[in-house]
Amino acid sequence: MKSWPIDLRPVATPEGFPGRVTFVKSAAHIKDAPSSLLPEVAVCGRSNVGKSSMLNTLCNRRQMARVSSTPGRTRLINFFDIQEKLMFVDLPGFGFARGPLHEKEEWGETIQAYLRDRPQLALTLLLVDARRLPEKSEQELLLWFRHAERPCLAVMTKADKIKNSELEHRRRKTAELLFMPHSDVIAFSSLSRAGREPLWGGILAACGITAEDIVEKVK
Numbered sequence: 001m002k003s004w005p006i007d008l009r010p011v012a013t014p015e016g017f018p019g020r021v022t023f024v025k026s027a028a029h030i031k032d033a034p035s036s037l038l039p040e041v042a043v044c045g046r047s048n049v050g051k052s053s054m055l056n057t058l059c060n061r062r063q064m065a066r067v068s069s070t071p072g073r074t075r076l077i078n079f080f081d082i083q084e085k086l087m088f089v090d091l092p093g094f095g096f097a098r099g100p101l102h103e104k105e106e107w108g109e110t111i112q113a114y115l116r117d118r119p120q121l122a123l124t125l126l127l128v129d130a131r132r133l134p135e136k137s138e139q140e141l142l143l144w145f146r147h148a149e150r151p152c153l154a155v156m157t158k159a160d161k162i163k164n165s166e167l168e169h170r171r172r173k174t175a176e177l178l179f180m181p182h183s184d185v186i187a188f189s190s191l192s193r194a195g196r197e198p199l200w201g202g203i204l205a206a207c208g209i210t211a212e213d214i215v216e217k218v219k
């Protein structure tokens with residue numbers, strides 16, 4: 001596993017990339033997570049931020065993350081194995097409710113337990129809708145990760161909804177509010193697929209693997 005700074009150079013994604021995507025399980029608590037030691041990339045953000053769409057776009061699947069939005073599963077932690085080399089961990093959305101993170105008790109406990117108990121957490125992606133700026137709960141979350149010395153990237157979702165001329169300004173502002181270098185904020189669109197290669201670059205670098213490692217080998 002790599003620590004800061006993460007190399008965000010875009011990667012070329014070969015045909016058949018990424019290979020097998022397997023839903024492993026849903027867990028109510030981190031203590032019920034799979035026993036796997038694969039590097040994990042956790043994904044979090046408010047409900048409706050575009051989390052399922054981003055996972056589907058990253059993995060070239062139409063409905064990979066559908067499981068996460070089926071009733072009863074939205075409050076669970078969903079684990080997806082990618083070619084037995086890394087795990088995407090879809091964390092529950094933190095709701096529409098405003099207010100500080102420590103008041104969202106259950107959600108906060110999940111994150112704290114994750115940071116405390118799962119050393120294989122290689123990277124966290126914090127998704128923020130490109131049309132909004134990060135709020136207090138997102139700022140607070142970033143501080144938790146910083147305090148635990150765990151790498152985190154911000155993904156500005158639905159970037160297609162913002163004029164190109166405005167995007168750079170928003171990226172800088174988002175970075176400033178999240179106390180991160182602006183290079184750690186990636187503008188992403190599931191519609192245009194913009195941002196997919198740099199984001200994969202960061203994910204692979206954080207997990208210490210290459211694009212070739214997760215191509216399905218034809219026997």
Ligand code: GDP
Nearest residue numbers: 047048049050051052053158159160189190191
């Ligand atoms: P989740 O609740 O965070 O998993 O969000 P979804 O992926 O289900 O997306 C919520 C809504 O935003 C859906 O109506 C999507 O079609 C829309 N959406 C998601 N990503 C994008 C994007 O990149 N561009 C645009 N224009 N719409 C998006």
